[in-house]
Amino acid sequence: MSAASLTRGDETARRVLALLRPGPGGWIVAGLTVVLVAVAAGASALLLVLTGGSPSASAAAIWTGSLANATGWTTTLLNAAPLLLVAVGACICVSAGTFNIGQEGQVLIGGLTGAWVGLRLALPGPTLVVVVLIAAAVGGGAWAALSALMLRLRGVNIPVSTLLMTFLAIQLVTFAVSTPGLLQESAQGSSGIADAASNPVPANAQLGGFGQYPSVQLNVGLLIALVAAVGVAVVLNRSRWGFRVRMVGLNPLTARHTGIRVAALGGFALALSGAFAGLAGGLLLISPVGTNRLQAGLSDNFGWDGLLVALVARNRPLATIPVSLAFAVLRAGGDFLSATGVPYFLVDVVKALLVLAFVAPPVLVDLFRRRRGVTPQAAPAVSVVPTKVKAVV
Amino acid sequence: MSVLDSTTTILASGVRLTVPLAFAACGEYVAERAGTMNISVEAMMLGAAFTSVATASATGSAAVGLAAGVATGLVLGFVHGNFSHRAQINAFVVGLVLNALVLGLTSYLITTNEFVSHQVGMVSIPLLQDIPLIGKPLFSVRWPAFLLFLLVPLTWWLVERSRWGLELRAVGENPQAADVTGIKVNMRRRQALLWCGALAGLGGAYLAVGEVGSFNQNMTAGRGYIVIAAVIFGAWRLGRTMLGCLVFGLSDAMRLALPALGVTLNAQLLVAAPYLLALLAMLLFTTQHREPAALGRPFERGST
Numbered sequence: 001m002s003a004a005s006l007t008r009g010d011e012t013a014r015r016v017l018a019l020l021r022p023g024p025g026g027w028i029v030a031g032l033t034v035v036l037v038a039v040a041a042g043a044s045a046l047l048l049v050l051t052g053g054s055p056s057a058s059a060a061a062i063w064t065g066s067l068a069n070a071t072g073w074t075t076t077l078l079n080a081a082p083l084l085l086v087a088v089g090a091c092i093c094v095s096a097g098t099f100n101i102g103q104e105g106q107v108l109i110g111g112l113t114g115a116w117v118g119l120r121l122a123l124p125g126p127t128l129v130v131v132v133l134i135a136a137a138v139g140g141g142a143w144a145a146l147s148a149l150m151l152r153l154r155g156v157n158i159p160v161s162t163l164l165m166t167f168l169a170i171q172l173v174t175f176a177v178s179t180p181g182l183l184q185e186s187a188q189g190s191s192g193i194a195d196a197a198s199n200p201v202p203a204n205a206q207l208g209g210f211g212q213y214p215s216v217q218l219n220v221g222l223l224i225a226l227v228a229a230v231g232v233a234v235v236l237n238r239s240r241w242g243f244r245v246r247m248v249g250l251n252p253l254t255a256r257h258t259g260i261r262v263a264a265l266g267g268f269a270l271a272l273s274g275a276f277a278g279l280a281g282g283l284l285l286i287s288p289v290g291t292n293r294l295q296a297g298l299s300d301n302f303g304w305d306g307l308l309v310a311l312v313a314r315n316r317p318l319a320t321i322p323v324s325l326a327f328a329v330l331r332a333g334g335d336f337l338s339a340t341g342v343p344y345f346l347v348d349v350v351k352a353l354l355v356l357a358f359v360a361p362p363v364l365v366d367l368f369r370r371r372r373g374v375t376p377q378a379a380p381a382v383s384v385v386p387t388k389v390k391a392v393v
Numbered sequence: 394m395s396v397l398d399s400t401t402t403i404l405a406s407g408v409r410l411t412v413p414l415a416f417a418a419c420g421e422y423v424a425e426r427a428g429t430m431n432i433s434v435e436a437m438m439l440g441a442a443f444t445s446v447a448t449a450s451a452t453g454s455a456a457v458g459l460a461a462g463v464a465t466g467l468v469l470g471f472v473h474g475n476f477s478h479r480a481q482i483n484a485f486v487v488g489l490v491l492n493a494l495v496l497g498l499t500s501y502l503i504t505t506n507e508f509v510s511h512q513v514g515m516v517s518i519p520l521l522q523d524i525p526l527i528g529k530p531l532f533s534v535r536w537p538a539f540l541l542f543l544l545v546p547l548t549w550w551l552v553e554r555s556r557w558g559l560e561l562r563a564v565g566e567n568p569q570a571a572d573v574t575g576i577k578v579n580m581r582r583r584q585a586l587l588w589c590g591a592l593a594g595l596g597g598a599y600l601a602v603g604e605v606g607s608f609n610q611n612m613t614a615g616r617g618y619i620v621i622a623a624v625i626f627g628a629w630r631l632g633r634t635m636l637g638c639l640v641f642g643l644s645d646a647m648r649l650a651l652p653a654l655g656v657t658l659n660a661q662l663l664v665a666a667p668y669l670l671a672l673l674a675m676l677l678f679t680t681q682h683r684e685p686a687a688l689g690r691p692f693e694r695g696s697t
Binding site: 053101153161163164168171178307311345347351364366 | 430432480481482486489490491494501610615621622661668671684
């Protein structure tokens, strides 16, 4: 069959199949993943049994809280949107060979700048929503850009600086919400209690649901997140800029020789991932997930979880959609589970085990190959993250 | 209370808060000299804190609990080493997952278990503890703290003077060259992580069965990250790293003590101080090539 006889239909089918391909390592990896997920589920169930709980009742509780009815679905989707945004951002910077692990802080800074703008500006109607979200994205992006700047100026290790900046962000937000006059009109909330919070953002900056369905509160946040995921997937895989980004991630030396400004591109990718995390923070602030107030607990591990989503999705933006949905199911179901008496922390264990079950297979397959002395043909992406991160400096 | 007394109290509490950091930083220092940025030191401390309390409760002996803490740290070091330097998953990924796993697991298990409180004993050295100002803080402490006087010089000797340490530093500076000379790069790194695990475990266990006497959810509260900050602050030299731990321990003690003394200093600034100082130290030091050249870079034979 000649290439010319390939119809458009064949081509589409090939592309769809390429999307479903289980990543480097082929079907062995997929099979191993299924086995390890089962092991993770089994281990979690065993933990429950050993501590006197019932796995089936817990699974039922997670189901009831997340997917069984409209309220559950709403909670799940509300949780999925910020997770998706953070994960999509992580995909961009990992593609560029930069490993940002400070999303938790960037989410908080996004919430901070969003709250600042939301409380200071009196804009009419939905304009304020847009402005708050833009401010949040800019805030998160600027916070991440500080790390890029430190790398550029003094060669400071990106994962370390983003990690340390997270703890600075937590204290900055704690300071902002506990200092009277900054984000509070009155000094009432500032009695030094751990649960200090800003004033609530004005009603016209809050995101409600579409239409008048009290139990279904889907809002534009999910739409933004989905568009971001698809858009980033297209840009990374189809555009010239995306090609450059991936080239920098895979081989910075080659990229430099072809005239790409490696450091600038890596820094921009980092700032972009921070902007997505910041946007997630803004969304958390104005979405019904929280209290519409800025608190130090606003980020509520969304940053860490979003990073884990990107790891499980092996840094493919489209794959982050189902994975973030799965993590959101665990989050929403976990809240319901804790109402039945099983501590929420079980969900954290399950999440961590799931991540291991997804991260380990490609690496293990490669390890076995190396053991048998087989050199991999097409240099599979062994590490979740491109290894030559520091060569960019 | 006189100024001298309150200073002594703050110093004593500062020393108590420094000791767990110092143990763990001693281990993290070794891991980083070997080229591993080991962020699972938080998991090692927290896991060890939990098992030490659980074991002490089961056996009735705080010393056995301490040993269990060290064992937990070793296990986590083994796991981390095998994932990141045998299977070669990115070390930050492994660290993040281990931190999340241990935090979830310990938080879960503490809600489903009740433990009897045990604490290791205080030891006061006569005469020395009567020195004004520093006598009580330094010479009237829980006995495992004295292990620092043994373990810090030992670590220094291991890294700076032994053949193993020479190879370790070679692995951290130039793994390709070390490999060519016949050093098993990833094995040295795994060994460094074991040392790190043992000491971080001791630090976590000291916090739990030493100072606090019980376990509460997320009781290390980011101390593992402060340890990393201390190593950076110390510019990858052991002495300065220990000094960094002392600075961070004292700033933590100040945060706790100042409100009681009626002094208002920004609490958030004091909490943020370790991270801020570490970032400043990195901005100042990294261009002077003090950082192990291969820090954070995995080694695979044949790669550049």
